[in-house]
Amino acid sequence: MAEKQLTGEQQVAYWHKTRNLMWVILAAWFFFSFVIHFFAPQMNNVRILGFPLGYYMAAQGSLIAFVLMCVWNAKAQDRIDNEFGVQDE
Amino acid sequence: MAAMQGGFLANLGKVYGIYTGTFIGFTIFIGLLEAFGVPNRILGYLFIFLTIGVYALIGYLARTSEVSEYYVAGRTVPAFYNGMATGADWMSAASFIGMAGSLYFGGYGGLAFVLGWTGGYVLVSILMAPYLRKFGQFTVPDFFSARYGGNLARGLAVIVLITASFTYVVAQIVGVGIITARFLDIGFEIACFVGLIGILMCSMLGGMKAVTWTQVAQYIILIIAYLIPVVVLSAKVTGIPIPQIMYGQALEKIAEFEKTFAVTQPYTAAFVDAKGSFSATAMWNYFALILCLMVGTASLPHILMRYFTTPSVKQARDSVAWSLFFIFLLYFTAPAYAAFAKLEVYQNVIGQPIAQLPAWVASWGSIGLVGACDAANAADLFKLCAGVKGNADGILQLSEFRLHTDAVVLATPEIAGLPYVISGLVAAGGLAAALSTADGLLLAIANALSHDIYYKMIDPNADTKRRLIISRVLLALVAMVAAYVAGTLGADILFLVSWAFSMAAAGLFAGLVLGIWWKRAGNAAGVWGIIAGFGLCMFFLVGTEFYGPWIKSTMSWMGTIDIVKIRGRDVAYIWGINNISVGIFGIPTAFLAMLIVGYFSKPASHEMQDFIDSIRIPSGSVRNAEAAH
Numbered sequence: 001m002a003e004k005q006l007t008g009e010q011q012v013a014y015w016h017k018t019r020n021l022m023w024v025i026l027a028a029w030f031f032f033s034f035v036i037h038f039f040a041p042q043m044n045n046v047r048i049l050g051f052p053l054g055y056y057m058a059a060q061g062s063l064i065a066f067v068l069m070c071v072w073n074a075k076a077q078d079r080i081d082n083e084f085g086v087q088d089e
Numbered sequence: 090m091a092a093m094q095g096g097f098l099a100n101l102g103k104v105y106g107i108y109t110g111t112f113i114g115f116t117i118f119i120g121l122l123e124a125f126g127v128p129n130r131i132l133g134y135l136f137i138f139l140t141i142g143v144y145a146l147i148g149y150l151a152r153t154s155e156v157s158e159y160y161v162a163g164r165t166v167p168a169f170y171n172g173m174a175t176g177a178d179w180m181s182a183a184s185f186i187g188m189a190g191s192l193y194f195g196g197y198g199g200l201a202f203v204l205g206w207t208g209g210y211v212l213v214s215i216l217m218a219p220y221l222r223k224f225g226q227f228t229v230p231d232f233f234s235a236r237y238g239g240n241l242a243r244g245l246a247v248i249v250l251i252t253a254s255f256t257y258v259v260a261q262i263v264g265v266g267i268i269t270a271r272f273l274d275i276g277f278e279i280a281c282f283v284g285l286i287g288i289l290m291c292s293m294l295g296g297m298k299a300v301t302w303t304q305v306a307q308y309i310i311l312i313i314a315y316l317i318p319v320v321v322l323s324a325k326v327t328g329i330p331i332p333q334i335m336y337g338q339a340l341e342k343i344a345e346f347e348k349t350f351a352v353t354q355p356y357t358a359a360f361v362d363a364k365g366s367f368s369a370t371a372m373w374n375y376f377a378l379i380l381c382l383m384v385g386t387a388s389l390p391h392i393l394m395r396y397f398t399t400p401s402v403k404q405a406r407d408s409v410a411w412s413l414f415f416i417f418l419l420y421f422t423a424p425a426y427a428a429f430a431k432l433e434v435y436q437n438v439i440g441q442p443i444a445q446l447p448a449w450v451a452s453w454g455s456i457g458l459v460g461a462c463d464a465a466n467a468a469d470l471f472k473l474c475a476g477v478k479g480n481a482d483g484i485l486q487l488s489e490f491r492l493h494t495d496a497v498v499l500a501t502p503e504i505a506g507l508p509y510v511i512s513g514l515v516a517a518g519g520l521a522a523a524l525s526t527a528d529g530l531l532l533a534i535a536n537a538l539s540h541d542i543y544y545k546m547i548d549p550n551a552d553t554k555r556r557l558i559i560s561r562v563l564l565a566l567v568a569m570v571a572a573y574v575a576g577t578l579g580a581d582i583l584f585l586v587s588w589a590f591s592m593a594a595a596g597l598f599a600g601l602v603l604g605i606w607w608k609r610a611g612n613a614a615g616v617w618g619i620i621a622g623f624g625l626c627m628f629f630l631v632g633t634e635f636y637g638p639w640i641k642s643t644m645s646w647m648g649t650i651d652i653v654k655i656r657g658r659d660v661a662y663i664w665g666i667n668n669i670s671v672g673i674f675g676i677p678t679a680f681l682a683m684l685i686v687g688y689f690s691k692p693a694s695h696e697m698q699d700f701i702d703s704i705r706i707p708s709g710s711v712r713n714a715e716a717a718h
Contacts (some may be wrong), residue, residue: 005709006706011706014706015705018705019606021215022215022216022606025211025214025215026215029208029211029212029215032208033204033208033379033380033383034376034379034380037204037359037375038372040197040359040360041358041359041360041367044357044358044359047341048337049334049337049338050336050337050338050339050340050341051337051340052340052357054197054357054359055197055200055340055357055359056337058197058200058203058204058359059200059203059421059424060333060421060424062204062207062208063203063204063207063417063420063421064417064421066207066208066210066211066413066417067410067413067414067417069211069214070210070211070214070409070410070413071410073211073214073406073410074214074403074406074407074409074410077219077406078403078406081403081707081708085708086706086707086708086709087403087707087708088223088401088402088403088707088708089400089401089403089404
C-alpha cells in the first residue's frame with residue numbers, strides 16, 4: 001500500500017474533524033438512548049397508528065435512529081478520510 | 090485451497106443465495122411430508138439434524154491450518170457478510186426465544202433490552218471498531234498489552250474476558266439444551282452435550298474462518314424463522330402482513346381490554362409500579378439497565394473480535410452499520426410478537442369458558458408452557474398451575490392464566506394457525522441463534538487462553554502447528570466445562586446474560602475508549618482502570634447476590650439498601666437498583682480510576698503516543714511501541 005504521510009498539522013486537523021464527528025454522534029446517541037425516554041409518560045398520551053408515542057420511541061423509533069447513526073458515521077468518516085487522502089482502500 | 094478460497098469469496102452472493110433457496114425448498118419439502126402424514130416428531134428431528142449437519146459441513150469445508158485464518162478469518166470477510174455473522178454472533182437464545190416473552194410480561198419495562206441491545210453498536214461504531222481494526226492484531230487482550238505496557242494488562246484483560254464470556258456461554262448452552270431437549274425429547278443434561286457437539290463441529294477445525302461462514306448461514310435461518318410466523322399472524326389479525334407497523338392496532342385493542350379486565354399496570358405505560366402510579370425506582374432501573382447493556386455491547390470481546398476480520402478500516406465501519414441493521418430486523422419485530430400474543434390471550438382466552446379455549450392452550454399446556462388454572466384439580470392438568478388457586482367457575486379469569494416466557498415465540502405459529510412445519514422452523518431458528526452465539530463466545534475464550542496466555546505469555550516460540558493444536562484442545566475443553574456447568578446449574582440462569590454485560594462493561598470499556606481517545610493514559614492508568622472497575626463490579630455482584638444481608642448491614646453508609654427475595658436468595662438492591670445492572674457502579678469507577686491515576690502517574694511514552702496516532706488514521710502502518718519498553 002502506498003504510504004501517505006500526513007504532516008503534524010494535517011494529522012491534528014484530521015483528528016479534530018474525526019473527534020468532532022464522534023462528539024456529535026455521541027450526543028445524538030445520548031439523546032435517543034436516554035433523554036427522549038424521560039418523557040415517555042407524557043409522550044404516551046399521543047397515539048399514532050395505535051402506538052402510544054413513548055412506547056413507540058423505545059420499541060422502534062430510537063432503534064431506527066441508532067441504525068441511521070451508524071450509517072451516518074460510516075459515510076461522514078469516509079468523507080473525512082478521503083479529504084485527507086488517508087482512506088485505506 | 091487458495092484457489093477455492095478465492096472462488097468462494099468471489100461468489101459469496103451466489104453461494105448464500107443458493108443456500109437460502111435450498112433451505113426454503115427444504116422447508117416446503119418438510120411441509121409436504123407433514124401433509125402426507127409423517128409424524129411431527131420425525132419432522133422435528135429432520136430440522137434439527139439437517140441444520141446442524143449443514144453447519145458442520147461448512148465448518149469442515151472451512152478448516153484451516155493458517156494462524157490468521159484461524160484467529161481472524163484471514164481478514165477477508167466483506168462488511169455485509171461480517172454484519173450478518175455479527176448478527177448471529179450477537180442474537181442468542183435469549184433474544185430469539187426469550188425476548189418477546191419478556192416484553193409480553195414486562196411491557197414498556199422490557200423495552201430496556203430492545204434499546205440496550207441495539208444502541209451499543211453506535212458506541213462500537215464511533216469509539217472502537219475502526220481503531221481496533223487498524224490496530225490489526227488477533228484478540229482484545231492484544232490491544233491491552235500493546236497499549237498498556239505488556240503482560241500485566243494483557244493478563245487482567247484475559248481475566249475479564251474469560252469471566253464475562255464464560256458466564257455468557259453457560260447461559261447459551263442452557264438455551265441450546267432447552268431447545269434440543271424439547272424437540273428431540275431427551276433429558277436436559279444430555280441435550281446440553283448433544284448441543285455441544287453441534288457447537289464444536291462448527292468451530293473446531295476452522296476457528297474464526299469456520300465460525301464466520303456458519304454464522305452467516307445461521308443468521309439466514311434465524312431471521313427467516315423469526316419473521317414468518319409473526320408476518321402470517323399479522324396478516325391474519327389485521328389483514329396486512331407487516332407486523333412491525335400493524336401491532337399498533339393490537340396495542341390499541343390491548344388498552345381497551347385492560348379497561349374491561351381492570352388491569353392496574355397498563356402494558357404500554359412507562360415507569361409505573363404494580364398499582365399504575367409513577368415509580369422513580371422503575372425509571373432509574375430502566376436507564377441503568379440500558380446503560381449497562383449498551384456499554385457491555387461495546388466491550389464484549391466476542392463481538393469486538395468480529396471487527397478484526399474485515400479487509401479494511403472502512404469496511405469495519407460499514408460492517409458495524411450492517412450488523413446493527415441485521416440485528417434491528419429481529420429486535421424491532423420482537424415487540425410485535427409480544428403484542429399479538431397478548432391480544433390473542435385477551436381476546437380468545439381470558440373470560441372464555443374452559444371448554445372453548447383455543448387448541449394451543451391445551452397443546453402447550455401439556456408440556457408445561459401454558460396453564461389454565463380454573464378447575465380445582467388444575468395443578469394436575471397443567472404443570473404451571475402449581476400454587477394457583479382457581480375459582481372453578483368454568484370460566485378462565487386473567488388471574489387464572491399462566492404463560493411461560495418461552496411460549497410467546499414458540500406458540501405463535503400455532504396461534505397463527507400454521508402447520509407444524511413452521512414450529513420446526515422456529516426451533517431450527519432458535520437453535521441457530523443459540524449455537525452461533527455459543528460458538529463466538531467459546532472461540533473468544535479459547536483464543537484468549539491459547540493466543541494470549543499460552544503463546545504470548547508462556548511459550549512465544551511455539552510454532553504454528555503447535556499453537557493451532559493447543560487452540561483446538563482448549564476450545565474442546567472449555568466447551569465441555571461450560572456444558573457441564575450448564576447441565577448442573579439447570580435452566581433458570583438466563584439472568585447470567587445481563588451479568589456478563591455488566592462485567593465486560595466495568596472491566597474493559599474504559600481501557601478501550603481511553604486507550605484510543607486519551608493519549609496521556611499510561612500503563613498504570615490502564616491497569617488500575619481494570620482492577621478498580623472490574624473489582625468493584627465483581628464485589629458488588631457477588632456481595633449483593635450471595636451476601637445480601639451482609640451488604641445491607643456493612644454498606645448502609647451508601648444509602649438505601651433493600652433486600653429482595655429472588656432466585657431463592659436474599660439479594661441486596663443498592664439504591665433500589667437491580668443487581669443485573671451492577672455495571673452502573675463499575676463503569677464510572679473504571680473511568681475515575683483511569684483519570685486519577687493517569688493524571689498523577691507517568692504519561693504514556695513518546696513511542697506509545699506515536700502508536701496511538703498510527704491507529705487513529707486508517708492508512709499507513711501501525712507503529713507498535715512494544716519494542717520500546
